[in-house]
Amino acid sequence: MPGDVGLRAANAVEVADLRVRYRTPDGWFTAVSDFSLTVSSGQRVAIVGESGSGKSSVCMALAGLLPLGAAVEATTARIIETDLTARPTRAIPYQVPGVSVVFQNAMNALDPVWTVGSQLGTAIRGRGATSRARARVLAGEWLERVGIRDPARVLRARPYELSGGMRQRVMIAIALCSQPELLIADEPTSALDVTLSVDLLELITSLTADLGTTLLMITHDIGLCRAYSDRVVVMHRGRVVEQGDTEQVLAAPSADYTAALLACAPSLGQLNDHRLTTMVGVS
Amino acid sequence: MIARLWRSQRWWIQRVALLPVHLFLFAIAVFFLVRLIPGDPVLIIAGSDDLTADQYERIEVLLGLSGSLWHQLMVFLGRVVTLDLGRSLIDGQDVQEQIAWRLPATIEIALIAMVIAIAVTLLLCIFAMLHPHNPVARFAAFYARSAGAIPDFVLGVAGILVFYTVLGWAAAPTGRYDAGLRPAPRTTGFPFLDALLSSDTVLLSSMLAHLWLPVLVLVVGSAPTIMKVLQRSIEHAVDDEATLFRIASGVPRHVVIVSVLRRASPTMVTMCGQLFGFLLGGAVIIEQLFAIPGMGQYAVQAVGRADFLALQAFLLTVAACVLVVFLIVDLVNMTLDPRRRPGVMVEGNA
Amino acid sequence: MITAKAAAKQYRGRDNTVVHALNPLDLVIEPGDRVGIIGESGSGKSTLVRLLLGLETPSAGSILYQDGEVSQLSGDRLRQFRRDVQLVGQDTTSSFDPLRSLRDAVRRPALEILGLTVAEADAAVDEVLASLAVDPELSSRRPSQVSGGQRQRFAIARALIVSPRILICDESVSALDVSVQGAVLNEFKDFAERSGAGIVFVSHGVPATAFLSDRLVVMHGGDVVEQGDVSQVVNRPKHPYTARLMGAYRKLSADESSAA
Incomplete structure (x- = not known):
């Protein structure tokens, strides 16, 4: 409901000097340091980086879902209304109010033993007072909203009885049905084929735009950033190397790393190139 | 249709x-x-x-x-x-009749022990899941690791020594109730249940005094086996992305916990089936130690006297019990986790 | 060298349903050819790879290696086949023995297929590692002690050490970071140019496949929906599926979105 947007806090995410460390048998391992990010409500921000860049740690830290062995420190860490630094850590974490997450592989994220109807229903009812019957109706509507043609069948099905694309759509429905203020998408399509990826990102971006939900997307794919984000944050080895307006950063990167990352991906426009540009010392 | x-x-x-x-x-x-x-x-x-x-x-x-x-x-x-297993040629007793009154008695003890073991295990494991650094959770982990280290008969002997001989808290290990009491009228065949139904308080309190120690021995001896399995599968289930996704979708806390437990429980249910077999076997030893008449006593007698028909009937009965338990285990697991049903294809995590 | 003649594969699923994993397909691969096979998961490309390597028998038609059915090869002919045709897969972690050094893994085919002595094989390992610009120091480590990109290079070295005449790459770069992908793709290209060997590059990623291939085969639902010269397939696709696929990449690429 676009009318609500005005009532929301101006910034969905306000993080300064975030550091994420993990306890390992050899002492503390620092996955992210000096991470600062401000996202105003309704923006679409992409965090891009390769494996080991710390982008997933950032996303799990902001969603409040890191395990007990992780330490999160920051001078400021406000997500919607919640101050992350004031939250006690727990073995089984609590949701940061207003924050939903979409994971990479719905096969792992959906609960294998419950039907789609039950999982979607409990998410719709949330902690609110929606009746079961009403939740059932809304669940069917949400499935239609994410482009599932036979909601009645899918509601009765369990995740493993659906195709990969359907599962991903179901996950998106569950994440968005509570109308969150912030959606964190952790590599939402990287397990999928390109045509499906594009369809699903179209779906995510159009739904979040309808709901006025802020989108924070984590990806390794510069193509996805280009098409589906307003701002981009480039991470490398636990630090932010560059951030700014997506079009500007990709057109004229200021950091060498960003430039190298842009240059080394093969593209259909350079079929006859003899060799790909490679990054020296990054492998 | x-x-x-x-x-x-x-x-x-x-x-x-x-x-x-x-x-x-x-x-x-x-x-x-x-x-x-x-x-x-x-x-x-x-x-x-x-x-x-x-x-x-x-x-x-x-x-x-x-x-x-x-x-x-x-x-x-x-x-x-035709369920006609004959009449023992040694004591002239009908084999069926013997089993019909002994089997419920043994199963009753094993079942009570199993229910208590499962309840204790669930409570401890849920507590440990929510508060992994609490001393109680650490104790539970230590106790679970001790699984199988102490045999039932050692626990039984130690229990009698401590609680009967030294402390005098338990009644003498001389059967299911004091000599001289009359058993409750037979309605279900399960002695404790019959006593409960008959509202004969003297008999009931005597039974409680006699039975708490053997049941405790079985529980203490068997709980670690399922606790170890459940703790490990709960740890896995908590770390699953499915748990994180449930949390992030904003469902109430109890839904998250039930979701973790349902994903973790099939291994424990399987273990409980095996445990029931153990408990029947354990009951054989416990019945000897505490002089409780039941299937164990019967089998020991049958072997001792080379009672061919009795032995044959004992083996058949125990096999039937175990098969029925495995049937229940399979049905419960297929209900908890439909992926275990035959003909269900689950693709790998590609 | 390898010829697929109307090769098809069906599986019998549960409930006796027949799954057509691969519909009859003709394909000829000679040394020097660079064939890219594109398809999403479930398109039949993995089945095709397993058939080409003789890991499975076609349900109909045949896969021939110098006029012999691949899955029936034995003895010297099988050794020759293994020498001529090598695979670089996707999951390099599980294809290495976790307790042995990487050098050991790369040396093994030299000992077993080429029949070299240990000293000769070691020299061959050094040579192939040098050609891939891999630090030879790394070869004493175990598979878990190097990065994914380095491990993939050792997987390539293990395939290249026998100087295959056809190299089959099954999703060989899909699990790698972009920055590493480029370098590995360059290595495949260098090898093909240097040795004149053929490459069959199987992947769901179109840009990487197009970079390495002269000819593209597009698979969808067990069928070859389109094949032809790489620039024709990429720029003037005939089949609606191919068009959709290329459209999706265009949407994500620089030139198109800046134009839009």
Whole structure:
């Protein structure tokens, strides 16, 4: 409901000097340091980086879902209304109010033993007072909203009885049905084929735009950033190397790393190139 | 319509239909097993070897040992199907009757112990899941690691020594209730349940005084086995992305916990099935230690006296019990986790 | 060298349904050819790879290696086949023995297929590692002690050490970071140019496949929906599926979105 947007806090995410460390048998391992990010409500921000860049740690830290062995420190860490630094850590974490997450592989994220109807229903009812019957109706509507043609069948099905694309759509429905203020998408399509990826990102971006939900997307794919984000944050080895307006950063990167990352991906426009540009010392 | 019903329901119908097949195969196994007992059962039972041919033949027929092996098998299966397992030639008691009153008594103790063990395990594991650094959780982890380290009979002897001999908290290990009390009128066949139903408070309190220690021994001895399994599968289930996704979708706390437990429980249910087998076996030892009449006592007697028919009946009964328990385990698991139903294809995490 | 003649594969699923994993397909691969096979998961490309390597028998038609059915090869002919045709797969972690050094893994085919002595094989390992610009120091480590990109290079070295005439790459770069992908793709290209060997590059990623291939085969639902010269397939696709696929990449690429 676009009318609500005005009532929301101006910034969905306000993080300064975030550091994420993990306890390992050899002492503390620092996955992210000096991470600062401000996202105003309704923006679409992409965090891009390769494996080991710390982008997933950032996303799990902001969603409040890191395990007990992780330490999160920051001078400021406000997500919607919640101050992350004031939250006690727990073995089984609590949701940061207003924050939903979409994971990479719905096969792992959906609960294998419950039907789609039950999982979607409990998410719709949330902690609110929606009746079961009403939740059932809304669940069917949400499935239609994410482009599932036979909601009645899918509601009765369990995740493993659906195709990969359907599962991903179901996950998106569950994440968005509570109308969150912030959606964190952790590599939402990287397990999928390109045509499906594009369809699903179209779906995510159009739904979040309808709901006025802020989108924070984590990806390794510069193509996805280009098409589906307003701002981009480039991470490398636990630090932010560059951030700014997506079009500007990709057109004229200021950091060498960003430039190298842009240059080394093969593209259909350079079929006859003899060799790909490679990054020296990054492998 | 019928075809659709069959497709959606066949998972349990097929499983239930397998039970008679399993029972049949086990009956045949028992048939051959008891025939492996060395010596001539007829002579052992007669107690001497100067029998007339006529006497010999009569005993042979009573034991089902006359004629060809094929003939014997047919006679045996016929007796199994008609539930006519014969009358013991040693004490003249009907084998069926003996089992009919002893089996519920043994199962009752094993079941009570199992229910308590499962309840304690669930409570400790849920607590440890929510508060992993609490001392109670650490104790539970230590206790679970001790699984199987101390045999039941050691626990039993130590229990009697401490709680009866030294502290005097437990009643003397002399049976299910004080000598001189009359048993409750038989309504269900389960002695404790009958006592409860009869509202004979004297009998009931005597039973509680006699039974708490043997049950405690079984619980303490068996709980770590399931606790170890449940703790590990809960840890895995908590770390699952599915748990994080449930949390992030904003469902109430109890839904998250039930979701973790349901994903973690099938391994524990399987373990409980095995545990029931252990407990029946453990009950054999405990019955001896505490002089409680039950299946264990019966089996020990039967072996001691080479009571051929009693032994055969004991083996059949225990096999049937275990098969029924495995059936229940399978059905519960297929309900908890539908991926375990036959014909369900789950693609790998590609 | 390898010829697929109307090769098809069906599986019998549960409930006796027949799954057509691969519909009859003709394909000829000679040394020097660079064939890219594109398809999403479930398109039949993995089945095709397993058939080409003789890991499975076609349900109909045949896969021939010098006129012999691949899955029936034995003895010297099988050794020759293994020498001529090598695979670089996707999951390099599980294809290495976790307790042995990487050098050991790369040396093994030299000992077993080429029949070299240990000293000769070691020299061959050094040579192939040098050609891939891999630090030879790394070869004493175990598979878990190097990065994914380095491990993939050792997987390539293990395939290249026998100087295959056809190299089959099954999703060989899909699990790698972009920055590493480029370098590995360059290595495949260098090898093909240097040795004149053929490459069959199987992947769901179109840009990487197009970079390495002269000819593209597009698979969808067990069928070859389109094949032809790489620039024709990429720029003037005939089949609606191919068009959709290329459209998706265009949407994500620089030139198109800046134009839009």
